[in-house]
Amino acid sequence: MPTQSDIQQAIQALSFNPYTVREDFPILSEIFQRGEKQVPLVYLDNAATTQKPRQVLDTILHYYHHENANVHRGIHTLAERATEKYENARKKVAEFIGAPSEKTIVFTRGTTEAINLVAGSWGRKFLKAGDVVLLSEMEHHSNIIPWQLLSQSIGIELRYIPVTEEGTLVLDQLPQLVDERVKLISVTHMSNVFGTINPVKEIVAFAHERDIPVLVDGAQSAPHMPVNVQELGCDFYAFSGHKMCGPTGIGALYATERWLEEMDPYHGGGEMIRSVWWDRATWNDIPHKFEAGTPNIAGAIAFGAAIDYLQRLGMDAIHQYEQALTRYALERLEDIPGFRIFGQAPERGGVISFYVGNIHPHDVAQFLDADGVAVRAGHHCAQPLMRKLGIPATARASFYFYNTPEEVDILVQSIRKLKEFFGDGF
Amino acid sequence: MAFDDLYQEIILDHYRNPHNFGEIQRSCTIVEEDNPTCGDQIKLSLWVDENKTIQDIKFSGQGCAISIASASIMTETVKGKTTNEAREIADTIITTMRGEGEPDVLDEYGDLIALKGVIQFPARVKCATLAWHALEEALQKAETGE
Numbered sequence: 210m211p212t213q214s215d216i217q218q219a220i221q222a223l224s225f226n227p228y229t230v231r232e233d234f235p236i237l238s239e240i241f242q243r244g245e246k247q248v249p250l251v252y253l254d255n256a257a258t259t260q261k262p263r264q265v266l267d268t269i270l271h272y273y274h275h276e277n278a279n280v281h282r283g284i285h286t287l288a289e290r291a292t293e294k295y296e297n298a299r300k301k302v303a304e305f306i307g308a309p310s311e312k313t314i315v316f317t318r319g320t321t322e323a324i325n326l327v328a329g330s331w332g333r334k335f336l337k338a339g340d341v342v343l344l345s346e347m348e349h350h351s352n353i354i355p356w357q358l359l360s361q362s363i364g365i366e367l368r369y370i371p372v373t374e375e376g377t378l379v380l381d382q383l384p385q386l387v388d389e390r391v392k393l394i395s396v397t398h399m400s401n402v403f404g405t406i407n408p409v410k411e412i413v414a415f416a417h418e419r420d421i422p423v424l425v426d427g428a429q430s431a432p433h434m435p436v437n438v439q440e441l442g443c444d445f446y447a448f449s450g451h452k453m454c455g456p457t458g459i460g461a462l463y464a465t466e467r468w469l470e471e472m473d474p475y476h477g478g479g480e481m482i483r484s485v486w487w488d489r490a491t492w493n494d495i496p497h498k499f500e501a502g503t504p505n506i507a508g509a510i511a512f513g514a515a516i517d518y519l520q521r522l523g524m525d526a527i528h529q530y531e532q533a534l535t536r537y538a539l540e541r542l543e544d545i546p547g548f549r550i551f552g553q554a555p556e557r558g559g560v561i562s563f564y565v566g567n568i569h570p571h572d573v574a575q576f577l578d579a580d581g582v583a584v585r586a587g588h589h590c591a592q593p594l595m596r597k598l599g600i601p602a603t604a605r606a607s608f609y610f611y612n613t614p615e616e617v618d619i620l621v622q623s624i625r626k627l628k629e630f631f632g633d634g635f
Numbered sequence: 636m637a638f639d640d641l642y643q644e645i646i647l648d649h650y651r652n653p654h655n656f657g658e659i660q661r662s663c664t665i666v667e668e669d670n671p672t673c674g675d676q677i678k679l680s681l682w683v684d685e686n687k688t689i690q691d692i693k694f695s696g697q698g699c700a701i702s703i704a705s706a707s708i709m710t711e712t713v714k715g716k717t718t719n720e721a722r723e724i725a726d727t728i729i730t731t732m733r734g735e736g737e738p739d740v741l742d743e744y745g746d747l748i749a750l751k752g753v754i755q756f757p758a759r760v761k762c763a764t765l766a767w768h769a770l771e772e773a774l775q776k777a778e779t780g781e
């Protein structure tokens with residue numbers, strides 16, 4: 210078992226210090242009153258959303274204090290400032306995921322909207338009744354429902370790459386699953402239930418040999434590891450700012466220039482047009498063609514600030530540290546009698562879904578909350594997967610670079626106490 | 636918000652040893668309710684006699700401590716009551732749990748007093764009311780005979 214001193218050694222070798230970065234996150238010093246006792250917040254719900262550093266929060270305030278104006282439509286100084294900052298954020302996003310140009314980055318509300326955009330603009334144009342979209346059984350609802358909606362309106366069919374008990378994709382079945390009717394493969398890079406990191410590059414290679422485009426749901430990968438969309442080779446990559454130190458309501462879709470040029474617009478309105486007549490219009494250049502209406506300007510600029518923040522720590526270092534912390538946690542948790550982990554993939558990130566005895570995840574989360582430990586309990590937007598696993602829900606602890614081994618110790622202690630309180634459950 | 640207000644001893648007792656757990660072994664009304672957001676499920680069997688009195692009621696299913704305890708207490712509370720009385724109690728509990736009534740009314744219903752703590756935990760109200768919604772549905776079904 211990696212000891213405290215092993216992990217402290219791993220921390221020494223990093224280019225950042227997880228203890229000192231915590232000072233950038235005001236909310237991490239939150240203290241809760243529990244009867245007579247005071248307990249510090251131990252925030253382990255990072256797969257749902259992460260906390261925001263002062264640098265990001267200050268950017269939002271600074272924007273509204275000194276830069277606020279609508280983008281792209283003004284001659285005045287503020288309009289120029291806002292536009293420049295907004296477009297500069299797009300460059301940062303492009304660079305962050307290794308996109309060839311900022312033209313390939315469309316700002317969206319998040320991963321969900323990015324996938325809906327692809328389903329709406331690409332799917333409606335390039336898919337027809339009888340075509341198949343291949344998903345996997347570990348997808349978040351946001352990578353299932355947009356395709357179900359499309360299926361209802363234009364009659365496409367859905368197929369799923371199965372998952373194994375340990376939470377990996379059964380890729381051996383790809384040759385059987387993929388026939389000439391399959392027109393898109395859409396899979397998650399990292400599972401928000403199992404923590405599994407999927408071999409997306411291999412899936413893309415397999416698909417491209419057959420001229421099938423691939424969408425990658427990067428909601429859980431972009432925040433936690435270096436990502437290069439050109440290396441992955443994917444056609445589309447969707448991710449959310451709020452899961453990587455940015456604010457809510459902002460995210461991005463990367464798509465190859467070729468697809469963006471060929472796709473129809475998503476929403477109609479201002480900004481996405483070039484010329485408008487009473488009965489028709491022509492479209493703005495990409496990516497603006499996909500950004501109708503006033504965008505989340507402050508959000509995009511703050512997203513850029515979040516990226517600056519992460520880049521400063523280094524995505525390699527973040528990944529390395531989270532790997533060490535996850536190993537540290539897994540070994541301690543597995544040591545608890547009756548502790549069951551859903552997701553044992555060899556390649557995994559810092560998401561741990563679990564059951565303790567037969568204690569219901571709600572009771573687990575409520576008990577941990579009394580100790581200040583924030584974990585999620587529920588189906589994690591993966592109801593069909595939960596049904597397949599034969600469980601109603603799981604409790605889930607998920608880490609970010611600001612979590613510490615001491616916080617893992619508090620989690621482990623609290624779970625041990627929980628077992629005393631509830632017994633083995635009902 | 637105190638954890639102990641939620642998980643009172645009465646709740647834990649009912650959770651560890653739920654009353655009226657199982658199924659009635661005769662023809663009766665059966666309903667199933669679930670709460671997809673947390674995966675809780677309850678199956679209720681209800682036997683109402685010709686005088687509209689609840690002769691027997693049992694439940695089975697899975698759920699958290701709050702939902703199991705609430706179901707156990709619910710069956711205890713309404714057994715022997717008339718369908719009208721049961722409906723009135725269900726209505727009172729559900730409105731109170733939503734924070735719309737006076738919590739102290741729960742004091743009049745025996746072990747139900749233990750559910751008072753749930754009101755402070757909005758995320759758990761659904762757990763506590765699942766069995767009561769199932770009861771409402773079963774009463775409705777028993778009445779209309781479908």
Ligand SMILES: Cc1ncc(COP(=O)(O)O)c(C=O)c1O
Pocket residue numbers: 256257318319320321322349351352397399400401426428429449460590
């Ligand atoms: C794997 C995965 N995909 C998609 C989403 C949806 O992201 P958002 O709600 O930010 O659109 C999430 C987050 O919950 C996720 O974990």
